[in-house]
Amino acid sequence: MNKRTSLTQYLVEKQRNDNALPAELRLLIEIVSRACKTISHAVSKGALGEVLGSLETENVQGEVQKKLDVISNSVLLEANEWGGHLAAMASEEMETIHLIPNRYPKGEYLLLFDPLDGSSNIDVNVSIGTIFSVLKAPTDSSGREIAESDFLQAGCSQVAAGYAIYGPQTMLVLTVGDGVVGFTLDREMGSWVLTHNNITIPADTKEFAINMSNMRHWAPPVKRYVDECLAGKTGTRGKDFNMRWVASMVTDIHRLLMRGGIFLYPWDAREPNKPGKLRLMYEANPMSMLVEQASGMATNGYDRILEVKPSNLHERVSVVIGSKNEVARVTQYHHEAK
């Protein structure tokens, strides 16, 4: 049998060899990955675990919460409170930041997460996931209580990002700023095993992902791009394109990390005052870090997502992400239409 590398071994070696990974960050990643195992277990129980269905509550975005949204949020909060590695947490499911209780030591990191992304897919047994992003608390925050403003850092300040995908296989995809690696959960052993080294997105693709039902609401540059894809071989692009839309960002991004592609969730005229649907700090930033680390590109149509300075925790953003040449093309179409 080939020698297997566990997540723990991977992280310890990274800490030891490259001195690239501080011990606290290693602990953080281990704890998040352990919480994801617990969430994976709850997700896989489905109706047997009485975890399906919605609650009567709404989250800060006004979306009805699923039982599993709330369970996953609690799992991540509880797992990360006591380790001494965090200064505070923030979640897509909570209106305000979560401070580490005074009975525990505090660390220097800030953890942000979307505990269960793609939750409209939970009850229909389609892949979903957990997305996380790690920032450092500003140096001037030491000795005082962390505030929401401490979280409002551009995505290029992230020190780690990743997701767990709960699909036919449960996987953890991770970057600590030097490439992207993937681990598959060995359920019998209960361990994450390194299965995907150096994940790289090809610069070109023939596959796009967008919710086509919103076409009539799109801005002209998005319509232009998709029209050209649909025109296929005989159109200006000179090749046929394929389309996929899972409505679970983790799954759509995972596909493009595995085989290339472009994913768009652009601004549209349904809610003209919102920059987009997806959340900058819980979804777009961690995915943009992963995709850039895998040689892809991510913009809001105009600028690099990782350079957007957030003005609030739950800020939304337009997302164009994936294979470099396609994202560059869509971004160029936006600039030409200005």
Ligand code: AHM
């Ligand atoms: P969620 O975090 O509440 O699950 O919402 C985000 C999800 C993304 O995973 C997905 O890309 C998008 O919403 C799908 O939106 P739509 O249903 O409009 O196609």
Ligand code: MG
């Ligand atoms: Mg989400």
